[in-house]
Amino acid sequence: MNNNAQTDSSTLSVAITGSGGSGVVTSGQILLRALANAGYYGLMGRSAGPQIRGGESAVMLRSGIEPVECLDDRFDILMSLDWLNVSRFAEEIPLTAESLIICDAAEGEIPEAIAGHGARVMELPLKELAKAVEGGRINMVALGVLGDLLGIPESVILEVIGTTLGRKGPEIVESSGQCISNGYAAEKNHRPANKLPPVETPPPRWDISGNEASGLGALRGGVRFVAAYPITPATEMLEWLAPNLEKVGGSLLQAEDELASINMIIGGSFGGVPSLTATSGPGLSLMMEGLGLAVTSETPIVVANVMRGGPSTGIPTKSEQSDLNISLYGFHGDAPHLVLAALNIRDCTFATEWAVRLAEQFQTVAIVLSDQSQGQARSVIDPPPAAPIGPGRRVAEPEIEDYSRYCITEDGISPMAIPGTQGGIYTADGLEHNEKGTPSSMPMDHQNQLDKRRDKLAGLDPGEHWAEIRGTGKACLITWGSSSGAAFEAGRRLEARGEPARVIAIRLLSPLPEKALKTLLEDAQRVLVVEQNHGGQLFHYLHSLDLLPETARVLAKPGPLPIRPGDILDKLS
């Protein structure tokens, strides 16, 4: 147990658990949407075993009147639909003596791993209340109980039921509505210490998953061709993209494997159509040769990599930030390229759009990292901002004379002829080549083309977008990707304690704006690098660039447990 754990009194955190197929995720999604409709922000993560049915399932939800960027240290409420295998979530759902466990006595004793926290217990006859309704389901009764405890008007949840369950038929909507009403009406002898304050005029907000947000970023960036192979936890991005790409005149090709998908998008982009694939660690490993081909042939492509526990098959259904090394260093040869990371669900849209724009501009590979805790989570967010559009892909004009695909230019970027362009005929090559594209093993050609491919990235001026920087102070937290939310919250708590800190959440990991980071670290006294992996991958990367002071430390904690704000404060103290 750490000492700095606390629950934020301005937000409410709820976990719902049950065996697979019990409807945990459905009830969580409806609750999140009801909170959104009632004017709140929220974040809902998912955790599941590997089984499709009959395993265990949990949703972890946090809601408040301000945007929610991470889960809290502790949960206010644990709603248990049954106790089957729930002990496996004990570590993921930390409770305190002030927490409230809601369960049905008919489901048997509370497992010690859960009861050990000494939380208050409220037993409710969930099963009986569901049985009282024809076709009634326990998860809907639980939803009513939670709606009441959180202070969501019953009419708001019933309206959400009408839209989300409507396609299942009026009987389901009717029986679910009755179960919810039973949950609201159930007599409760305990309540959480606080309710969410009512919101009078909520701003416009979105209800979106990280994978959907990444898919949207791809479309905003102009992607019109996707080839991919299904993989957990990235598949939902592809499932969202398939129908939506079709609407905007693009297409998605389900490939036979990741070796195919990476080469297919190289083909699509060679044809002039901005192209992307989505995958996770094992797929990214298979794609490495193709990525090198894209770098050498200067074919812009984007890989949206939704990380999971690794190495090898690892933990497919749970989150980890352990693919930074392969993204930075996985290529053979010297292969300069772009690596970005989305800082939260909202940023999945911005980071992915930006990755597409940059890949197109610099005619190279962009890997944009997300992870399971973002991809398969949903959030109620402010509508995401647009990324800088940039100049786009530099293409060769028709009738260009004496065309050289890989000509050395001042900024290293050569006009790319798109098939169909008269006068632009060339053969793209993964073999080292001369300026014309003809294969060459001459030392000068290799030197010149290596220089070109490196130096063109020096023209990248990321402005303020390379990182999100909040606060100022002698203490400095450096983080990336999905750990950013916990780091920002840790920064806020430090400031509230009178120990102001600066938090730097890096979005553009390669090429890293070294000078900008160095300047920020000049007067830092306590530097802590925060990341969700075992080896401290960002920490070692920053050290390799000589950017960290000797006293810098690292909080490197592997998945699947998220890094919580309290973990960071513990490490600092």
Next chain:
Amino acid sequence: MHGTNPVSELKPKHYKSGIKPVWCPGCGDFSVLSAVTKALAYLALPQQNVAMISGIGCSSRLPAYISAYGFHGVHGRALAVASGLKAARPDLTVLVAGGDGDGFSIGGNHFLHACRRNMDLTYIVMDNEVYGMTKGQASPTTAPDWAESKLTPHGPGVPSFNPTSIALASGATFIARGFTGDPNGLTKLLVEAIQHPGFAFVQALSPCPTYRPEHKQWKKEVHGLEEGPTSDPGIAAQRLQADDGMSTGLFYQADVPVWQPENKVSCQSAALEKAFSV
């Protein structure tokens, strides 16, 4: 047909890039290069609307020698690059070239699925029954008792791969075999393959004078097909199984729907965003 189209100004020479091939003297691939340029000239396809995609190997060098857009990618992935290009750019004529190692060994899975997907592509495999670029190792089409490689001193010891039968079983809709010693016959097959709507597979027997000098005998062994093409896969399967591997001509051609995305715009991406609004 001699590779010239009387009404077109485009001649075979217009499809040659002028880059000198890396191939050994006597290599069958020269004949394939010539047949490709003749077929393109016959069809009078504007050079800028043709793309030739390849992987790695001696024969995969072909795109650079043709005056058309080309992509010389990594080993075994030519069909994947070509499928992506065709999906995104259906207006282009997309040809794919490579060897037996590239196509049937490292790229074997893509071969199966490209046949099955039946996109409008033409795939020319220059089959010389050997890995030439790595200096003479057994390929999937090498006979089990070929013991000339240090890597397999007793011969590969496994039956050779039957590309035409596998193409048929996987769903290719045009299956032919040509011989580089018969450039006109090969040109004719390539013209038909390019005209065929769907996945056209042409196995070109292409001798390797350096590592398989015994291939000189091929010109005596090849023979034309006795029967014309069938569109019945059952009949084609029997013929291909019974075939000695040296008959040339068109075995099979079927009219099967081609997989090709439409890429038609029906709404702007900004309109999709409304679905997320609370």
